[in-house]
Structures are given as C-alpha cells and as structure tokens.
Amino acid sequence: MDTITHTLFGLTMYAAIDKRNCSPHEKRALFVTAVGGSQIPDIDIVSALWDTGGRYQMWHRGLTHSVFLVPVWAALLVALNWLLFKVGGWRLFGLGVLAVLIHDTSDLFNAWGTGYLEPFSPMRITFGTIPIVDFMLWAIMIGGLLYVKLRKPLKAYRVYRIVGLLLLCHFLVQSLQGYVLHQQYGSQYDQLALSAGFIPGQFQLIGKKDGKVEISAATVFTQPKLQATLESKDQTDLSLLFAKNPKARTLHEWAPFVVIVDDGKQLAIYDPRFYRKGQQSFLYEFMDK
Structure with missing residues (x-):
C-alpha cells in the first residue's frame, strides 16, 4: 500500500x-x-x-x-x-x-x-486484488473519523474497531472476487495475474499463453472485455540484455511474467500488469541494439 x-x-x-x-x-x-x-x-x-x-x-x-x-x-x-x-x-x-x-x-x-x-x-x-492506492480504504477510515468528530460518542474507540472490521471486509470481498475470476479464467492461460482497479469490484486480467499476453477488464458479473493484446518474443536470448542492464535481470526475477520486445532497435522486457493505454509499463528495462 x-x-x-x-x-x-x-x-x-x-x-x-x-x-x-x-x-x-x-x-x-x-x-x-x-x-x-x-x-x-x-x-x-x-x-x-x-x-x-x-x-x-x-x-x-x-x-x-x-x-x-x-x-x-x-x-x-x-x-x-x-x-x-x-x-x-x-x-x-x-x-x-x-x-x-x-x-x-x-x-x-x-x-x-x-x-x-x-x-x-x-x-x-x-494477489492483485487491492490497488496500491485504494480510495475505498481511505473513505472507510476518514468516514470513521468524521463520525467521531460530528457525533462525539462516549466510547469512540469502539467506532474505530468497527472501522477495522469494515476494512477487513473490504479486503475479503475484493479477494473473494479475485479468486472467483482466477478460477473462471485461469485455465485459459499458461499464466494469469490480476490487477485491481480503483473502483471496487473492477479488475484487469493479464493472461499469457504461447507468447501472447491478453489484458482484459473484468468483474465477477460481466464477461472480460479485451483491452490489449501484446506479443512477447519468448524465444529471445536475454543474456546480453541482463549483462548490459542488470535491472532487467531483476525485473525478470521479480515479475510473475514479462513481455519480451525484440524489434531490431531495442531488446527489452516489461511487466504487462502495469501496461496502460498503449504505453509500455513503467517497469520497462531495455538496451539499444
């Protein structure tokens, strides 16, 4: 967080x-x-x-x-x-x-x-079921503070204990939805990762199979909507990239899976979970050829 x-x-x-x-x-x-x-x-x-x-x-x-x-x-x-x-x-x-x-x-x-x-x-x-910045968590905690300030209950600490339970419920509900999505669509890919959206219940499914990565918007109540398809040059030898850019080796070790780019100008890898609107992930490590 x-x-x-x-x-x-x-x-x-x-x-x-x-x-x-x-x-x-x-x-x-x-x-x-x-x-x-x-x-x-x-x-x-x-x-x-x-x-x-x-x-x-x-x-x-x-x-x-x-x-x-x-x-x-x-x-x-x-x-x-x-x-x-x-x-x-x-x-x-x-x-x-x-x-x-x-x-x-x-x-x-x-x-x-x-x-x-x-x-x-x-x-x-x-798990990818809660965004790094989750405004719902903020709203629950700040809401509890405002309630105490405006209503001035005699045992204010009890209000904050209820706030804690609501926070736990949010984590559980989000994670249950993520689990359901993983169970529904995991068999379609060799590898599948989740990335939670800022709106509760909305997720990105990032699935990789046979060198192709699909990024889809999904909820447990709707069918996934394909947002992007990425090609990964998975047969590429990355040893030179790792030698020239040690951060690339670290990213390869750190990420669940990566997209490999080899377009004749650059040799690169990036984490598709952070791919946004046609731009490669900010977790993008490369070397010029």
Missing part, C-alpha cells in the same frame, strides 16, 4: 485502543508503536542510496517485509519506547506485532507484492 494508507492504518489502530486508564507516557508509547509499526517495514527505501547492481526492485518490499521479521521490528519499537518514555511490556509488543503484520500482509494484496517469506524464499507473493 502507499504511505498514506499505512499511516491511516496506524492512526486507526491507535484510535481503536481504550486509553482511558493510560498515562500520558503510555499514550505516547502506544502512538509511536501503532504508527511506527505501520511504517517501519518501508525503511528499505534507503537501500536505493547504495544500489549499484540494479537490485533495488528486489530489496524494496523484500526482507524488511518478511513475516519472520515481524517480532524483530516489534521488539525494536518496544526498546525505542523504553528509551523515550520508560514504557514497555507485552501490550506494546503485541501492538507492534499487529501493526507490522498489517503492513506486511496488506502489501500482499496489490500488484507489487512482497517478499513475505524471505529469506527462505525469494518469491514475490502478490
């Missing part, structure tokens, strides 16, 4: 805690843990500063987003709160685990995916 969404997750989590018996330092520690835990896996963006081998695409949302690192991040947040506020304990640790786990797990649902099982598996896990 984007940074704003992760921040809203953290703020909603903090607001959902009953803090009536908490001291000011305890409230600060809970805030730092909820919001910090919702952001800390994205610390991997600093790796771009020293990436000289074209590996950033694998590093970002890689090891720092691993489910096995969740308790490590939570423990670091507890240690930070002890240093800042002299507040610790298992309650903070549990909140840290939940905040980091929500960050890592929510990122599985969009097309970018994460290295959820690193370092034991380099595979990028992606």
Whole structure:
C-alpha cells in the first residue's frame, strides 16, 4: 500500500485502543508503536542510496517485509519506547506485532507484492486484488473519523474497531472476487495475474499463453472485455540484455511474467500488469541494439 494508507492504518489502530486508564507516557508509547509499526517495514527505501547492481526492485518490499521479521521490528519499537518514555511490556509488543503484520500482509494484496517469506524464499507473493492506492480504504477510515468528530460518542474507540472490521471486509470481498475470476479464467492461460482497479469490484486480467499476453477488464458479473493484446518474443536470448542492464535481470526475477520486445532497435522486457493505454509499463528495462 502507499504511505498514506499505512499511516491511516496506524492512526486507526491507535484510535481503536481504550486509553482511558493510560498515562500520558503510555499514550505516547502506544502512538509511536501503532504508527511506527505501520511504517517501519518501508525503511528499505534507503537501500536505493547504495544500489549499484540494479537490485533495488528486489530489496524494496523484500526482507524488511518478511513475516519472520515481524517480532524483530516489534521488539525494536518496544526498546525505542523504553528509551523515550520508560514504557514497555507485552501490550506494546503485541501492538507492534499487529501493526507490522498489517503492513506486511496488506502489501500482499496489490500488484507489487512482497517478499513475505524471505529469506527462505525469494518469491514475490502478490494477489492483485487491492490497488496500491485504494480510495475505498481511505473513505472507510476518514468516514470513521468524521463520525467521531460530528457525533462525539462516549466510547469512540469502539467506532474505530468497527472501522477495522469494515476494512477487513473490504479486503475479503475484493479477494473473494479475485479468486472467483482466477478460477473462471485461469485455465485459459499458461499464466494469469490480476490487477485491481480503483473502483471496487473492477479488475484487469493479464493472461499469457504461447507468447501472447491478453489484458482484459473484468468483474465477477460481466464477461472480460479485451483491452490489449501484446506479443512477447519468448524465444529471445536475454543474456546480453541482463549483462548490459542488470535491472532487467531483476525485473525478470521479480515479475510473475514479462513481455519480451525484440524489434531490431531495442531488446527489452516489461511487466504487462502495469501496461496502460498503449504505453509500455513503467517497469520497462531495455538496451539499444
């Protein structure tokens, strides 16, 4: 998800805690843990500063987003709160685990995916059922905030817990629809990927078979509507491209599948999930011939 969404997750989590018996330092520690835990896996963006081998695409949302690192991040947040506020304990640790786990797990649902099982598996896990920027998630969380501000309920934290349930329902409904689409059309292709649209219930189906990639708009209630057909030169030797452009090797490893371009002028690969309106994907790596 984007940074704003992760921040809203953290703020909603903090607001959902009953803090009536908490001291000011305890409230600060809970805030730092909820919001910090919702952001800390994205610390991997600093790796771009020293990436000289074209590996950033694998590093970002890689090891720092691993489910096995969740308790490590939570423990670091507890240690930070002890240093800042002299507040610790298992309650903070549990909140840290939940905040980091929500960050890592929510990122599985969009097309970018994460290295959820690193370092034991380099595979990028992606479901493609939630857009990276999901305005429905924003609307649910901001709607909860407005309700609390306007109605001023005595136990506002209960409202935010309902907000959390609505967020979970949105993920479940979207993913159920994605699963149905995959079951309906997966057998038609050698490889199939999903990319969720900004409007709930709308998806792109990206299917590859015999060197041809078809991109179709689809919902569970309508037949897919073909938007683009792409030809992939799958028999092309990519070793020279990988040698001259290391980012191409990384993209080939990272993406579920790619389109290969060999038109006499360029040798290139790109991720068709990010193909838009006749333009190659912004994840496009090439070399001039």
